[in-house]
Amino acid sequence: MSEKADILNLAEGMDKRALTGQKHPKPAILGIPSGFIIFLMFCAVIFSFGAVLFKVLVAERQAAAREIKSVSRVFENHKHALLKEMERYAASNAAYENTETHPSIDWIGSRFGVDMALDFKHDYTAVLDKDRNVIFATDLHGHTNADIYTRQIDEQLEATLTVIRKKYRQGLVRSAGQVRFAGELSDISGVDIVEIDGRPNIAAAFAIVPDPGGIDMTYGPPNILLTIFKIDTVHLGNLLASLSLDNLKFVTEVPDEMISVPLANNAGEVLGYLAWYPMSRASSIILSSIPILLISLGIILTIALVTMRQNAHARRSLARREKEARHTANHDSMTGFASRGYFHTLAANWLMVRAALRNRASVIYLDLDNLKQVNDIHGHAAGDQLIVEQARRIRQVLGSNGLIGRIGGDEFVILTDRWGAGKPQQSEIEELFRILSLPVSFEDKQIETSCSAGIARFPEHGRKLPELIRAADIALHRCKQEQKNSFRYYDERMDDQLREQRELRIDLVSAIRENELELFYQPIVTARTEVAVFYEALIRWRHPRRGLVSPGVFLPVARNARMMPEIGTWVLERALGEARGWETAGVSINVCTSQIRMPGFAEQVGDLLARNEFPADRLILEITEDLLMEEGAETLRTIRKLRDLGVRLAIDDFGTGYSSLSYLHKFRFDKMKIDRSFVSRIGQEDEADTLVRSMLGLAKAMGMQTVGEGVETTAQKEFLVDAGCEYLQGYLFGKPAPLSELDLSQFRQSATA
Structure with a gap:
């Protein structure tokens, strides 16, 4: 068969499918006996009732399963809450000294036998x-009774106590003779559960x-505080306080119609059950409503017959509007382009025709x-x-x-x-992007806009739409990573790079959990004395297989995976925790825009400062220039709260982003960090020298201190000192x-300074 015949047959098949999709349903045939119609409707209602009853029974079983899960969870939380109560008494300097260093039975009796009993109720200590x-041993009534432990508890708790003693010994370390x-x-x-x-x-x-x-501590096994709580009415009442149950009780055998949670010890032995009647028992109510259902059925069927006649008239009206409704469903109301589902249908046919004609085509995945x-x-x-x-x-x-969706x-x-020859002509695609990058007018304002795109080619990068969209999407992803407001052609090597990034993202989640991240510190010195006064905290990832991974590699992956707030919080906590022992040296920490946008960020910083007893004026938060594009009221409130805490703010990598005088005035930074890309060209380009002097002059005019980044040579240092830069940072100083x-002497120098 010739190529032309193939194409005609393909087009004919597409037309038939289109006509089938537009075929109107035939109206109901008149003359059908009404009794038969009523019988069918009656059967439908009975079937529906049975289906509802079945779903109710299934729902009751599911509800019972949820109740069992809730009781189990609450019971476990209850046990752990008891441990938290004990922690306040067992984990203390006074408890250790009076049980180990200078044992005092009177103190033990007063603290564990009286104070703890008054604080939270228990039955045996x-x-x-x-x-x-x-x-020491005492029960709820103050009677000393060590036999309860030796006769009934010791053997049952042996495994638990052995683990505690082992973990305690493992946690002891010797340091500086202590x-x-x-x-x-x-x-x-x-x-554990004991009997x-x-x-x-x-x-x-x-x-x-x-x-x-x-x-002072001794190296040896620990003293152990033990409490026993009876699973009685009081404890069951505490459990009921957080559940919607009112009949929870302890049983050794579960009665019929009750559901239960087994009480098992750590060895798996079941000692009893917490049992209750399930809350959901709607099936019995439904069964009792059958007479009412039958009466209602007659009324409903009567109304249905009348409604059928009215529907015949409504059907004719709906048919007239069907074409308009179909178009609305298949097209985006705002742009008139094909909607997602309809686009996929049209695109499949569109590509079949191009394949039959052996034509090439392009797929452009465009993002605003x-x-x-x-x-x-x-x-x-x-928008x-x-x-x-x-x-x-x-x-x-x-x-x-073309086809647009x-x-x-x-x-x-x-x-x-x-552009059937393969790649779109460079000049034409550039013209499309030039037009899409023009400002858009809105209410007498010019809104700046840009777009990015990935381009794949048919059939080289796929013969099916999902394959082509995937290839174009990968190219779009690369475009957004490298440079927005541009376009990239798909390359098979992008798949390997995407796979590499995916593996890095998975490993990065594990790195946070496995504590593979660490902080390095680089000194920031005064320009004239070269004394370190601050240390910038720089994150590093010590990968178990890749070794030390550069932040330039894994931070973009973290940013795309929206992990930066979590990583930023980790850096804040670790840096302030490590800097709390410094005398007067400060710490400078980079924070990302997404971290500042988090609700309660300023409060989090304040809590960390208080927890680590670290002065706020010795903390510098370095913020990149992309924050300056945020004019939200919440961002400004966060900045003000940080200022109220006394935290200093620095604009990082100044000159590489969206800097403007109005933004600098609005955010009122304390320090300006001149980006290393300018510092590295000092003495090599007159333009760079002029730019650096201009930045320093601007910072001085706005009351900001300045830090020169990436200082590696004496010539760069001397230029910055002469130009009035107040602080320096770079390999030249560490x-x-x-x-x-x-070198700990650096910290002492900072304290002297």
Whole structure:
């Protein structure tokens, strides 16, 4: 068969499918016996009732499963809450000194037998010494009774106590001739279910350790504080306080019609059950409503017969509007382009025709870069106007040559064989981007706009639409990473790079969890004396296989994965924690825009300063220039709160982003950091020298101190000093290094300064 015949057959098949999709349903045939219709409707209602009853029964089972899960979770939370109560008594310097350093039975009895009993209710308390002997024991009534432990509890808790003692010994470290505990409190505590006098009890144990520490310790097994809580009416009442149950009780055998949660010890032995009647019992109510249903059924069927006649008239009216409704459903109301689903249908046929004709085509995946920013700054009406105008421009450039779909809020996919020779002609695609980059008018304002695009070619990069869109999307992703307001052609090597980034993203999630991140510090010195007064905290990733990964590699991955707020919080906590022991040296920390946008960021900084007892005026937060594009009221409030705390703010990498005098005036920074790209050209380009002097003059005029970044030569240093730069940073004064490798004399110099 000839190529032309193939194409005609293909087109005919497409027409038939189109006609099938537009075929109107035939009206109901008149003359059908009404009794048959009523019978069918009756059967439908009965079936529906049965289906509802079935769903109710299924829902009851699911509700029972949720209740069991809720009770189990609350019971576990209850056990851990008991451990938290004990922590306040077992983890203290006084407890350690009076049980280990200078044992005092009177103090133990007063603290653990009286104070703790008044603080939270429990039924039995015991203190075990390092030799596992009971040195103190008392019950709820104040009776000393060590036999309860030795006769009924000791053997059941042996495994739990052994683990606690082992973890305690592992947590002891020797440092500078002293012993201290460096483990986690959660490792030296445990809870189990034990049986006393035939009933289950919650047994909680906690090793006695110093907190906050700073006192002499001995190297050996711990003393252990033990409390017993009966699972009785009081404890069940505490559980009910957070549940919607009113009949929870303890049983050894679960009665019929009740559901339960087993009470098992850590060895898996079931000692009893918490049982209750399920809340959802709607099936019995539904069954009792069958007579009412039958009466209602007759009324409903009568009304249905009348409605059928009215529907015949309505059908004719709906048919007249069907064509308009179909168009509305298949096209975007704002742009007139094909909607996502309809576009995929049309595109499949469009590509089949090009394949039959052996024509080449291009797929352009286009994204409006700043739609969200326009919505945030100018309102959604401006964003809608931007979309409408850009759609008009696309249609103006492409005309009727191609297929266009709006597949997302700010995303368009264009299929065109206008550039059938393969790659779109460079001049034509550049003209499209030039037009799309022109400002858009809105309410007498000119809104700046830009777009990015990835371009794939048919059939080289795929013969099906999903393959082509994937290739174009990968190219678009690369474009946004490298340079917005531009376009990139798909290259197979992009797949490898995308896979590499995906692996890095997965490893980065693990790195945060496995504590593979660390901080290096680089000194910031005074320009004239070269004394270190601040240290900039710089994040590093020590990958188990790749070694030390540069932040220039993994931070863009973290930014795309929206992990920067989490990483930024980690840097803040670690840097302030490590800097708390410095005398008067300050720390400078980079924060990203997404971190500042987080609700409560200023409060978080204030809490960390208070927790680490670190003066606010010794903390500098370095903010990149992309924050200056944020005019939101919440961002300004956050900046003001940070200023009220006394924190200093620095604009980082000045001159590389969106700097303007109005933004600098609005945000009122304390310091300006001259980017290394300018410093590196000092003495090599007259323009660079002039720019640096201008930046320093601007900072001085606005009351900001200045820091020159990336200083590596004496000539650069002398130029900056002569130009009035107040602080310097770079390899000339010290490379970034871990805290353990820093010369501690630098800190003493800072204190002297």
